[in-house]
Amino acid sequence: MKILVVEDDKRTLSFVTRGLSEAGHVADAVQDGTAGLKAARDGEYDVVILDRMLPGMSGLDILQQLRSEHVRTPILMLTAMSTVEDRVEGLESGADDYLVKPFAFSELLARVHAIARRPPTTDVPVKLAIADLELDLSSRKVTRDGKRIDLTPQEYKLLEYLMRRAGKTVTRTMIMEHLWAIDFDVRANIVDAHMSRLRAKIDKGFKCELLRTVRGVGYVIDDPG
């Protein structure tokens, strides 16, 4: 993917661009807000990573300007300000996701992958399927190899979230933020506890494992075959 990183802190910038290159992406770095807006407008990027505090023009202003010009490139906001208002403001202005500094690179990468070429929300599929695992969105029925699997409401939400991002790694904080609106520090391994139950229901006793743990990052569901 071609990714634009607009960030004024040189260390963070090189940390992010190096990581993105290592992950096989092309990363362009811009340190100034005005130049960032120009690049984001003209560069035809797949994803833009935008710092909130920038010299020249703030990340939020760039975001609003781009969206008012109908530039629909997925945008991930980086912010050192972790207040709820800041996040809500960022999302309302048209950001696709946000990440609070300091962050783990794996978290950033997972979120970049998640927002890139996300299927438009208007295109509502009726059924999600990976290998022989099927999830019927209208009847909320889940089957594997034709066998009915009973899930709790939370497990169903989790599976749907994973299957909509099949093949992409989903981090624990993404799950907590997006499914349960838990955007604060949580000690308990609540995600892992749900995952082990979900895994026991959808993978145990079947020929291959669909739900995998990505060590130190999160989870991914995909068809190994």
Added chain:
Amino acid sequence: MIRADVPPRIWQTATFRLAVILSLIFGLGSAAVLLALDFSMARAAQSELEDSLENQMAIMRADIDAEGSDALIEMLEGHRKGGSPTQYAYLVHTPDGGRYVAGLPADLPESDGFSRVSVHPATPRGGETTIDMLVLSARGSDGTFLAVGRETSALDKLRDSLHLIALVGGGGLAVLAVATGLVLGYVLLRRLERVSDVAARVLGGNQNERLPAIGLGREFDALVLNLNRMLDRLAQTMSALRQVSGDIAHDLRTPLTRLRSLLEDAAGSDDAVRREVLERAVGETDEILLIFNALLRIAQVEGGDRRSHFELVDISALVTELADVYRPEAEDLQHALRLDAQAGLYGRGDRRLLRQLLSNLLENAMRHTPPGTAITLRATGEDTRIRLSVTDNGPGVPAAEVPNLTQRFYRLDRSRSTPGSGLGLTLATAIAELHDGRLSVENGEPGLIVTFAFPRAPAPAATAGRAEPSVTVA
């Protein structure tokens, strides 16, 4: 420049200045009254004098009409010789040369009307004196020139004594006012100096001292009372700040020290070990960030105005979802998480903060109790309040420690080794207060009951009036 350490001089005090201003106002006022009085008295005396002269003149002219001017002169002479006292001076010139002059200059100009005349009669001792007179002159029906005069000195004397009274009285008043100002200023100064001294000592570090009463009136006492309350509050804040900085130093130093030694380790180890050591270093960093974020959140909740983000929150749904989210983890820790939630409870608040408050309470209960403990998340509604509580039947907390639980960084000694910011309940308390609620911790004997009570809001119209079935999940 005002220097707080130099006591003010008496003439610098407000009371004294007020007294001076008051005496100035008094003085100006008295002067104005005096001028008005003087003017009207002079007018009254003048017109009385003129009236009496006109009266005398009328009598003399009547005498001439009745008996002729010679008879008038004779009568005046007779009066003088008879020694009858008179306030008046006379001059009569008949057309045929008859003359009578008493007390007026003989060469008085023969013009009609009032005039002012000064005469200089010889005193018995041979000197000369001056008498100011008002004179009315006119002609009689037979052409006789008539003049009658009267001294004006009585009026002048009256005015002089009036001026004296005003001067002495006004001056006395001014002196009295200034003196009163000095005395009051001195008294107030002394009392305020005591207050000021104490304030200086408090400023100097003696934070337990409080201001003495000023006295002199309720407004001063109320002022001192409020100032003392302010000092109490400041002392609390200062001690909290000292506590917090000490605790931050303590609680951050430990993970920072561990982080440092891990990094040193990593620098000195070979590649195989380094990776694992560095991963642990990242874990330590997360620990530090956790404490940091908790402090930041508390500051935001305590300091910021988040009420503008308040909305109607379905509390029943919120606790139900949280119980669902936490139950698997609780089971993994061999805790039984029970939900006892009344349906249809609504409150106004910040949804995320309420969620965070309950998460903190649940995590505390899960983390600080041994396996096998039952934890109950309960939501009950009263008429005007909602009570959300997390109860466990674990070992509880020694009674003496209960009040300390909501203090910043407070941790029981036995849980020092468990990771945690020690800020969970502090944050919960801050969130509770933001929602006009109260967080209370009590011994459940056994176990601990943490309750958050806050105002209940009416259910939205669509669901109002519906029956409220209770959801209990074991």
